[in-house]
Amino acid sequence: MAQKKKIDPARKLVAENRKARFNYEIQDTVEAGIVLQGTEVKALRNGEANIAESYVSEEGGEIWLINSYIPEYLEANRFNHEPRRRRKLLLHKREMAKLAQAADREGMTLVPLKLYFNDRGRAKLEVAIGKGKKLHDKRETEKKRDWNRQKARLIREHG
Numbered sequence: 264m265a266q267k268k269k270i271d272p273a274r275k276l277v278a279e280n281r282k283a284r285f286n287y288e289i290q291d292t293v294e295a296g297i298v299l300q301g302t303e304v305k306a307l308r309n310g311e312a313n314i315a316e317s318y319v320s321e322e323g324g325e326i327w328l329i330n331s332y333i334p335e336y337l338e339a340n341r342f343n344h345e346p347r348r349r350r351k352l353l354l355h356k357r358e359m360a361k362l363a364q365a366a367d368r369e370g371m372t373l374v375p376l377k378l379y380f381n382d383r384g385r386a387k388l389e390v391a392i393g394k395g396k397k398l399h400d401k402r403e404t405e406k407k408r409d410w411n412r413q414k415a416r417l418i419r420e421h422g
Contacts, residue, residue: 277386278312278378285404287374287393293362295388296353297328297378300344302336307386309336312378319352319373319390321363326352328375328388352388365392 283289299307306312317331328350335343354362365371377389396404 275381276377276379277307277310278314280314280317280374280376282315283374283376283391283393285401286396287372287391288396288400289374289376289391289393290371291365291392292376293354293358293390293392295326295358295390297386297388298351298353299333299386302339302342302344303333304386305339306333306336307378307380314375314378314388317375319362319375321359321366321373324359326354326359326362326373326390328352331375331378352390362390362392370394 311334313332314328318329320327320329330347331350332346333344334346362373366373372393372395374391374393375388376391379387379389381387
């Protein structure tokens with residue numbers, strides 16, 4: 264009897280924008296497909312990518328991922344891709360309209376959160392609609408995080 268090859272859940276995550284949840288108040292998330300070249304997929308499978316400085320923009324009725332970094336795949340030689348090229352995101356029309364409408368609202372931004380492979384092996388990007396936090400909001404988030412850490416430490420020590 265043939266066994267299915269189990270994929271390590273930690274391996275499926277390629278890149279994460281960890282600062283996004285600190286800098287933005289996340290209101291809604293959408294999963295989007297990405298138009299990639301073959302060498303980009305191979306580089307992603309190596310687990311090398313960076314979406315920390317990237318952003319999502321609506322231009323001409325399409326949604327684009329801009330300034331994301333997928334390094335060149337060394338074995339591709341001259342058939343390689345450009346590391347910081349713009350990548351088109353694949354969404355349903357309703358989702359595109361929803362994201363475009365949210366981006367037009369004052370203070371709202373489209374932020375990439377995670378780049379990962381789904382169960383079928385397709386590269387997906389989790390896009391969030393976020394509102395930029397003010398400095399005092401960031402300080403409050405940091406205080407809550409520190410208090411939760413301290414609380415967990417106390418519970419661990421005193422049982």
